[in-house]
């Protein structure tokens with residue numbers, strides 16, 4: 001059955017440690033995020049935003065609950081596959097605050113490194129990279145090094161890199177934190193456009209309230225509970 005659902009979480013729980021070091025982070029979270037949606041995730045520092053994102057991205061293991069990515073149930077009190085890496089590779093694109101481009105590889109090689117490591121044909125991954133660089137209006141930059149690009153251009157490359165595997169879901173942890181207001185707005189508007197045009201669900205952590213008007217919904221973590229505002 002094909003639905004519009006990109007992420008569905010039921011009764012998800014996450015804590016770290018035990019005894020004196022016990023921290024309860026996410027308590028009994030249940031929500032659905034659809035394809036085409038840009039959802040902002042806001043909460044104070046230490047509230048669990050990165051932790052939640054990393055569970056949705058099959059990086060951190062929850063304690064209990066259920067996670068569906070698309071129509072596939074990937075977690076039910078345990079990962080339902082040994083290969084969470086395969087799920088990440090096929091379904092998820094990650095964007096981080098610091099863009100983490102590799103400084104000694106040019107833009108093209110930054111974009112094609114991971115797909116090629118994962119066995120995608122060189123010509124195919126280069127064609128995809130060119131298409132994305134064109135889409136992001138930096139088609140002329142494929143041979144330059146990250147240090148030769150502005151912060152905003154580097155972040156566009158990082159977004160392009162997250163799209164290389166045609167993900168169903170993009171998880172972005174403060175993608176605009178290092179950018180000024182106008183570049184941040186440009187990035188967030190671009191993410192909204194990508195969500196609609198490529199039919200992906202995007203969850204974006206932000207500390208910047210000015211970005212919220214461009215998002216479809218606002219997800220908050222309040223007292224360990226995940227709640228929606230908009």
Ligand SMILES: Nc1ncnc2c1ncn2[C@@H]1O[C@H](COP(=O)(O)OP(=O)(O)OP(=O)(O)O)[C@@H](O)[C@H]1O
Nearest residue numbers: 016017023025043044045046047048049050051052
């Ligand atoms: N691997 C870990 N082991 C133990 N505790 C952890 C671990 N990762 C996160 N925590 C704890 O879980 C809580 C949530 O951390 P998280 O990084 O998700 O917060 P955040 O909302 O992303 O904060 P920030 O806005 O500062 O990035 C914090 O109390 C943190 O110390």
Ligand SMILES: [Mg+2]
Nearest residue numbers: 049050051173
């Ligand atoms: Mg964080």
